[in-house]
Amino acid sequence: MEKLHQYISGYMSKWLSIATLAGMGGGLAAVMLKKSIIFVKHFGGGFPLWIAPAIGGIIISLIYLYDPHAAGLGTDHYIDAVNLEEQYHLTFKNFYTKIASTAVTLGFKGSGGVEGPMLMIGASLTDAIASVPILRRYISGREFDIVTICGAAGAIGAIFRSPIGGGIFVAEVLYHSSLHYSDLFPAILSSIMGFVVYRMLVHPTPMFDIPDYLPDVSNIPVFLLSAIVAVILSIIFTKVYTVVYRMFCKLPGKKIHPIIGGLLTGLIIMQLPQVSGTGIDVIQTMIDKNLPITLLLLLLVGKMFATSFTVASGGSAGLVIPALFIGAIAGNSFSTILKVTDPALSSSLVVSGMAASLASVANVPIAAAVMLMEMAGYKLGVPAALGSIIGYAVGHSHVIYGISCPDDWQYNDFKEIKKRDRKHGGH
Known part of the structure; x- marks a missing residue:
């Protein structure tokens, strides 16, 4: 005692x-x-x-x-x-x-x-x-x-x-x-x-405004398909970011890389202003309504490259919200293709895609499910959890963190961290 x-x-x-x-x-x-x-x-x-x-x-x-x-x-x-x-x-x-x-x-x-x-x-x-x-x-x-x-x-x-x-x-x-x-x-x-x-x-409002919805068990296959598509797109995003990062590694004049990255980003957002900034407002639009497939494809490519040019060149920004953006595109694409008219079901597909993309890109399956439930509402726990499971199961070997130039001291240190994690039971 x-x-x-x-x-x-x-x-x-x-x-x-x-x-x-x-x-x-x-x-x-x-x-x-x-x-x-x-x-x-x-x-x-x-x-x-x-x-x-x-x-x-x-x-x-x-x-x-x-x-x-x-x-x-x-x-x-x-x-x-x-x-x-x-x-x-x-x-x-x-x-x-x-x-x-x-x-x-x-x-x-x-x-x-x-x-x-x-x-x-x-x-x-x-x-x-x-x-x-x-x-x-x-x-x-x-x-x-x-x-x-x-x-x-x-x-x-x-x-x-x-x-x-x-x-x-x-x-x-x-x-x-x-x-x-x-x-x-x-x-x-x-x-x-x-x-x-x-x-x-x-005095923040919830990050996303989602209609009240109790998932129907008959929709689980669609949630899973939306999550799979989101993971595939997230893996592509990781590859694009890696290629752009290594491209900047080879360029001389590291101190002016943010200017070069800014010019490349500007060329994209001049045509697609929706991919500038965090894009949270665009994600909310994808939750609220179905967008044309052509526009979704343009937003997908634009966000991948605009984010890669911004961050890989040395701009100070993160990759989680862009991952959510890509996952939302996957869910909204499914909703558009299937001609879903129920806004609650459509938003659930978007949440499933976002959870899958976050779990895949960052290797955080538990956090992805919990964060999406807190950001979107606990009633959407089923699509959030299913998306997170699929995201980690399919994409866990494609984590976007730890990508460094081969001559960067962080590159070798990060590899040692991963070895240490595996030794102690990490993944």
Whole structure:
């Protein structure tokens, strides 16, 4: 009984405090990023579409002169910060440079999401937390990694309005679909606190507005087919991104790559403005109504290449929302081809496709199901869960993270991480 009392009063109270603090910091970071993107859009929106991403690229190149780690999607930096803590460390400088570079990338019409930057932004809070003398005395060794995970969880839970799924995502993405409970429970607490702070300050609506719907068992085969198509498209997206990334690896003048990527992105969004930014509004349109197949195909190709040019060139944006975008196209295509007139069934096909695409691209089958239920509504748990299972089963070997230039130090380190994960039972 005495040992139980010591555990509750010592270990539990310590992590309740630290996880709460880190989660609140992550939630505040999500608010800062959202408001920063809105602020920059006022300036980026005044330029023609074809040149806006390139102008953003010029600003980003200047930011990278100060902090090269602000480049790219950010997820790999988060993974390295946790798994390679002795070789790689995020600092508070990365916090504000990543917010600035992400706001510029998306504010000037670059194509991408926010999850990768948010992982890095939240994780970089560890440096600030660990610098507080009263806290530093109680954090040592492996516990620094858990604080890093908690900061990332608070940011993800807030920005995706997913208090449970955000915590699962940051733990699951580390080890390629295996979960460590020592990471999971503090992460979920932090994710909840991040969501609470975000909700208090931003008053967010749900990410997607979905009609109430109780799945009919007779529709399960259609959900599965929608998920399979989404996985195939996601694998193609991963291949496209890899090819574009390796193309930029071979180009000289790395510091001006964001400008080149911005010019290429501008050529695409000049013809297809729907693929600029995060594309959440377009996903909502695909939930609400069936779109013509020709338009869906154009959006598919445009989003794949616009996102690849933006992120692979060094623009600061994530790949999860583009993955959701691609999954939504798969579901909406099925709805259009089958001439579905029930809006609830049509939106369920879109949710199934999004869950499959997320589970495939990021290797997070549990997080994908939970996050889609929290973003779209728990009544859509059946298509979300089925899509997630299919996404992981078919596409788990095509994870989009860890793609680096062969001469990049992260390339070899990431391969070592995957070997370590397999040794300890990860996938």
